Structure formats: structure tokens, C-alpha cells
Amino acid sequence: MLVKFIDFLRDRLKAVVVLCCVGLVFLVLWDIFFVSKEHAHTWVEQHIPAFWSIFGFMACVLIIIISKWFGHLGIMTREDYYDK
């Protein structure tokens, strides 16, 4: 059943992607217009609209790019490195 459900979604991948994007837009709109910011801890959270959306996206991109850059400095190496 589970497999069938996953296959069902995979067959309609485009629709799923569109739905997810719409969801993201609604999330941002909800945050900007309906969420009270008075208990936020810092200035940036209170004054930048959808701050945590930007934060989440930037965090993800930064982590991937910096880590991969670091890895390709020579940290990532062949699997038999220690066996030679």
C-alpha cells in the first residue's frame, strides 16, 4: 500500500512539486501577516519579513557549499587511503 502511494506520487511528480511550492508561499505569507513577533528574541526576527525562511534557505546553501569546498580541499580522498 505504502509502495503504491509513493508510486502514485512519483507518477505525478510535477503536481507534487507545484503543491509544495504553493505550500512554501503560503507559509511565508502566514508568517508575514498572521504570526505575532512580539515574543521574538532579537531585532532581526522582528523586523525582517519571513526571516526564518531566508535563514533556513541560506543555512542550507551555505552548509552545502562550504562543506563541499572544504571537502575538495583534500579532505575527501580515495577509499583505500589508509590501506596503501
Add this chain to the structure above:
Amino acid sequence: MINNLWVHPTLVLLIGALVMPLVPRVLKKPYLLLVPVLAFVSVLHMTNGTFGVVPFMDWVLTFGRVDGLSKVFGYIMTLMCIIGTIYGLHVKNDWEHMVAWTYVAGSLGVIFCGDYLVLFLFWELMAFSSVFLVWFRGRKESLFAGYRYLLVHTAGGLILLAGIVLRYQATGGDISFGPIGVHSPSLYTWFIMIGFILNAAVPPFHAWLPDAYGEATVTGAVFMCAFTTKTAIYALARGFAGMEILIPLGVCMALYGVVYAVLENDARRLLAYHIISQVGYMVAGVGIGTQMAINGAVAHAFAHILYKGLLFMGTGSVLYMTGKSKFSELGGLYKKMPLAFVFTLIGGLSISAFPLFSGFVSKSMVISAGFEEHIYWAGFLLTLASAGTFLHTGLKVPYFIWFGKNHCSQETWDKAADPPWNMLLGMAIAAFFCIFIGSYTPYLYHMLPYPEAAAEFHPYTTYHLAETMQILLFTALGFFLLIKKLTPEPTISIDLDWFYRMGGRGFYWLARKPIQWVDSGVNEFYRYLGLIPLMTTARFASWFDWHGIDGAVDGAATGMRNLGGFLRRMQSGQLQYTIFYAVTILALFLAAYVLA
């Protein structure tokens, strides 16, 4: 000596482990269930107080200090022992169950001890028993990884011991284990802290963790991921609450683990790096040291044991069924292992702190404590690391094993299927707790060391929900946009274990080249200068020997040869067994002593 009503769970598990070989095969599975359940029940029945106080030489040893902090750790450790044992029910090798229980017993011994001597004893018992969980994998690499694990932990143990001895001297004979005075640290404070944070895998003392856990047996890794680091967190929370250096160390850990997790190609090693990352939150929580932060560290340890156990069970079941754990050799398995996928996903959502899952109600406590103490940099960096957590454990692990491009060989694909019932049951129980903790907060919050402070914390506010959902879902967006960059690469990543792995090689080289050269030089010198006088002496000695000593020596030699033969039969020559005999005998002595 032991209070009539007070049974130490360590004793239950140690005796359980020792009796195991005598249990008939038909009763083995019920027995495997019974013993951890008994240990769990013994923790449930504990009341606060001090028990198991034993005078020993000049000291008074305390085996059972029960309070809010030790009880919650005892609870989760024994619960995890039940889950781990169920997951490993199919394992035929009795030794693997025995060392796993001995390992848990060591951890519980540390949690309930009241002084540094007992702490040290059980601290070492943990290292010496858990190493077998690596060795029992049986690969050549696991043998080496096990020895490295043992060496690092022995070094850490010695530093801890040095701290204990220095403290004993400085305080005029105090061995009690409690808050160590973090505001006026002296040399022993640092030594003891290093001993503790080595077990908590704080960089630069962390490389043993992915090295050993990636090589452990399928069941062994499930046990190991729960006990060593979290026992260290307990010890830190007990002794070092408010030690400020732990905040930057914890934040570094949280980020370090995330960076290496991006690079990692082996699913279990990736999860191991995420242990470092998650334990970072707990270390930082201990460093902040307020009631809420300590609550947060403990709650996160509690939740972490369950979801990390679940994740190791999920990826372990893939390894068990297919023999593979590398992303570059897996993919597309949802058709073959749907249940393992669902359980792993629940673990992934819990570690990523999705609302209704356990991480959401525990991690946020640490982060909020940071913001409330106005340590904003720590709060923001820990939030950044939690985006990384979702990126890897919530997205990368499930995606590249169960979806993504299918890298499976025909053999891997044919072997893949959902694992045996007991493995699924272990995962189901852990998954249930992950959701239960996240959905019904009083269950966990009532158990925390400061329940009043915990009752005032409300994770399910609109703002917190909006914050979390934005971070997580936009991280997911970033993941799918940059997915090409994350394609698995068949590589390993060099970590700080390089220094001792290559350092060891340097030592070999030193032994082989310069030292051997000096040695041969001395030999040559000796041969020329020493040979002639030696030969003369030898001729004389030979004459004397022939005529005088032979008779006397012959008798002694025969005796010696017989003794040698006896000793040779005693030992199989495998160092692992010798160490295990020694540790078992030690544990027996201890059990006998406490019971006496």
C-alpha cells in the same frame, strides 16, 4: 550492604550477562527480554536517596545516588537496552549480547555512582566491553578500528584518572563526585573535563566516534550510539554545569558534525557525525548551565537516544539485509524495504525537530535557553546546525537510500527486503516513543531534573511553529535545488584520526629505519669488539657447564617445560579473549564484593 529494596540495575545486567551461557537455547529469547526489563523495573522502583554505600580501604564508595538527574538517565538507558536487545534478538552469538549488557551496566554504574573511584571503574568497563561490539563485526578493518577506539579511550581514561588523583590530593582526600566548582577551575578540573569530553566526542577528541561506530556490528552500533556519549553528558551535567567554555565547544561540535556529514558517503558514518552534532547541543546546554539549559540538555539526551537508536536501526537493517551501507552502492530501495524507510524517516523527522516529533520539544529548550541568556551567537549557530541536521538525516539519508538513483548491484537488489520481525519491532517501539515524546510533552518534562522549570516551557507556540516550519521547509527547498552537489561520491574524509593513524605509521617507520639502523650498528660494534673475549669466556663457560651445572639444570628445565606447556594450553593467543577474561573476572570480583 545493599538496601533490601534497592537493586542496582548494573548488577541485574552483569549477573544477567554472566548467566547467559547457561540458559538453554529454547529459553534464550524470553531470557534476553527478561533481563533488560528487570533492569528497567529496578530503575522505575527507585526512590531518591543514597544506597549501596560500601566502605573500601580508606574510602566510602557510593554505588547508588538516586536523584532527578540520575533517575532520568537510568530510565532512558534501561529503556534503550530493552529496545536494542529486541532489535538484536536474532543474533546467535551470546557474547555479543553479553558485552552489550556489560556495556550498559557500565553506563548505569557511572550514572548512579556517587564518587570518582566507582565512576572510573565503570567508565573503563564501558570502554573495554563496547570495543567488542566493534570487533564482533569480524572484518579486518573492525579489528583495527576497535584497537584505535580502545587506545583513545584508554588515553582519555588516564587523563581522567590523573584529574581524579590531583583532585584527591588538592582536596585532602575527597573522592565525592558532584559540582566541581566551575568558577575557579584548577588543573584537575581541566583534566577531569578532558576525560569527560573525550567520551562526549568533543573536537578535537571526537574522531574515535565515526571510526568505531561505522565499523561496529549492526546491533553493536545501536547500543554504542546511545551510551558512551550520553553517559558523558550525564557526567558533565553533574559536574560541570555552567562551565562556560563548553558553550563554544558545543557550538563547534554541532557545526563540525554537520560539515563532515555533508562529505560522508557511508550512511552509518554520516549518522555518527550527526551524533557529534547533536551532542553539541547538550554540551552547549551544560555550558549555559541554567535550569532550563540543563533540562534541555537532559531532554535532548533522552530524545536523542531514542531517535538516534532508531536511525541506526533503520540503516543497520539495510546493512543487515543487503550488506551495504554506502550511498554510492544503494538507492531506490523504497519498493523493497518500505517499513524500514518509514521508521528511518520517523527518526529523521525527530532528529530534525519537526513539530510532533521528539527533537522539537527537546532541542528548542537548549536553543531558547541560549537566547534567554542573551548568548545570541550560540542560539543562531545552533539553529543553523539544525538546518544541517534536517538536510542530512531527514533528507539525504532517506533520499539516497530509498529514492534517488539506484546504485544497487543486482545482488544487493535481490537481497533487499524488510528485516526480520524483531528488528521491525525494535524500530516500532523507538518510533512510538519519538512521536509520543513530541506529541505529549508532560511525559518527558515531568522526568527532567527541574520539573517546575520544564512545566513553564511551552514549545508549541505559534511563533516557534512558524520559525521551525520555515527553517525546515526552506532547507528542503535548498536541498532539492542543490541535489546535484550532494550526489554521493565514493570517498572517505580525512579527520583528526589521521594524526594517530599516520602517527602510528611514523612510529613504525622510526622503529624500522633509524632505530633498527642503530641497533645493527651496535650489533656490528659488539661483534668485532666483543666476539673474541666472548668466545674465550664461552669456551670456559662451556667446560664449566659440561662438567658442573648440567646435572642441576636438567631437573629444573624439565619442570619449567611442563609449566610452559600448561600455560600454552591456557591461552588461545587471541588478545581479545585475554582482555575479556580479565574484564569478566574483574566484574565478578566487583559483583561478589558488593553482594557480600
